[in-house]
Amino acid sequence: MSLHDAEARRLYDQAAQLAGIGAWECELATEQLTWTGGVYDLFGLPRGSALHRPSIVDLYTNDSRAEMEQLRGTMIRSGKGFVLDARILTAGGTSRWMRLSADITHQQGRPWRIYGAKQDVTGEKQMWQGLRQLAYSDPLTGLANRRAFEAQLSELRRMPADGTALGALALIDLDMFKPINDHLGHAAGDECLRQVALRLEATLSDALTIARIGGDEFALLICSTAGWPHILHRLNQALAVLSRPVTWNGRSIEISASIGATMLLPGRHHDPDRSLAEADSALYVAKASGRNRLHLFGEPLQGHPGADAMHGALADIRALRAG
Template identity: 50%
Template sequence: MKEDPAASVLPDEVRVRLYDQALNDARIGAWECDLETERLSWTSGVYDIFGYPVGNPLRRTSIVDLYVDESRRNMELARAEVIRSGRPVTLDTEIRTCRGERRWMRLSINAAREGGRPARIFGSKQDVTSDRQAIESLRQQAETDPLTGLANRALFQVRYREIVNDALNHGFASALVLIDLDGFKELNDTLGHLAGDACLCEVAQRLRRAFHDAGLVGRLGGDEFVIILRAPTHPARIAHVLQQTVAMLSRPLFWNGCHLEISASIGAALVGRPHRRRIAELFAEADLALYEAKAAGRNRAHLFGDEGQSRAA
């Protein structure tokens, strides 16, 4: 028995309803803007994305204010380019809804021409907040140490290159600092890994607070930490900062009813200007300074200077 072709054709109202439902499920809405009057037209999906009450007047100036600053600039530039060239553009933008929630939105812009001139622009807006959050979560997992939340070795190497090559800030990095905890293995062996983890987290917190203006604070692994100093820049002042850091890290830690004695040895190398040296060279110098600090009795710091001499802090 042959199927009646007419039976599979949906009525217009059903087709429209299913189409709208599919768009809503995908958190997509359509929009249009008349270029002469700047009159906006939205489908319900766009109202939902912006958390904008249906029926309220759509004024472009008010809607533009809901874009976060950088996204607003990017959106206006993309809009102008589509109007000028007629080529469609798609970009991700960040907005604050009328309720103050921050969302990411994928915005597509196209232009319709009449009489050879652009008459209106139109496109779609899709809520991609969950996608951006998932990507950000994966990035965090790839770039941060899961125990302390500090930058890991991979992110450190990337950020180091960014900082020293930052032309806008004149590559403002003054020293590479390596920190190694003294007696950490003994603490782990005596009190267990939970005590060791608590110690590492406390050291991370102290470094994060003390060096919140640093280029980067990271954990290389085990009980090794690393800092890119932006300031100070003078060797004597850097040595003084390192001495203060030794004192700060040697304060005892109380954990689970136990009084934990901790201390750290520090080695640092001056970055110098212009920044032409490879990171491996700086690590070698800082590592040598760290070795000298430990050989001198631990719980102290050494700064390896440009001239190849170490300074006790």
């Protein structure tokens, strides 16, 4: 090797180490692996140590392993390479993200070797995860925000058709929240919102999503195989804990909430906008009926103030739902 080649190799090795990247190769007939130092470092193995492919594959997490093996098989059959971000556990048990680039060479028309690069992209993944958290979480309460909730709701367009699970979309609005901000200040109001978030998370820990979607309005998606009585019981539990006073700066602040909910039925296609409108209608009924209560969309009103005035509106909404 000439002096120029040695210098170029030194520069390449420095750049590869800085980028957390290494090269790899696998002979298909024997499954013999060859790695450069960067790949050993990525997997937390001593450089130059013996490589046994099944043992290396075991260091992939289950989902990443299944996806990698599927892409590998497709590449061998089709001759087309791939790039995959895979999660691995190093030999020392550290979780890392690895960008795996792979391609294939042939000899006499048959697949012969696969090769490529492996790069540590853990820092990149953590950065994007942090940005995603900023974009999809409410900074005051730590709950999901409206954007995250609407994305989750869109994914739940259809409940399972086998009837094993029922769901509910519920909207929660604090009663008479504005006077708290007006009389005690926004610091007191913010503490009430934080306490509401903590209580919802503790009481409805099995909810698919709990979000703050506006000033003093929260939303949640909950599913259960135990049927509607169980879901309603859980929502009533939430109503009860939200009626407990909040302690702030040595004083007790009285709070309560109203909840409007709509059913998400098995096997039915759910329009997110319609489901939100139904839950919002039920919330309106709950607040107009005296607050600090739960109302289910489409259920008859029994003895609540203003019941007669509500029946016509509910009839219209039920007709829309059936259409």
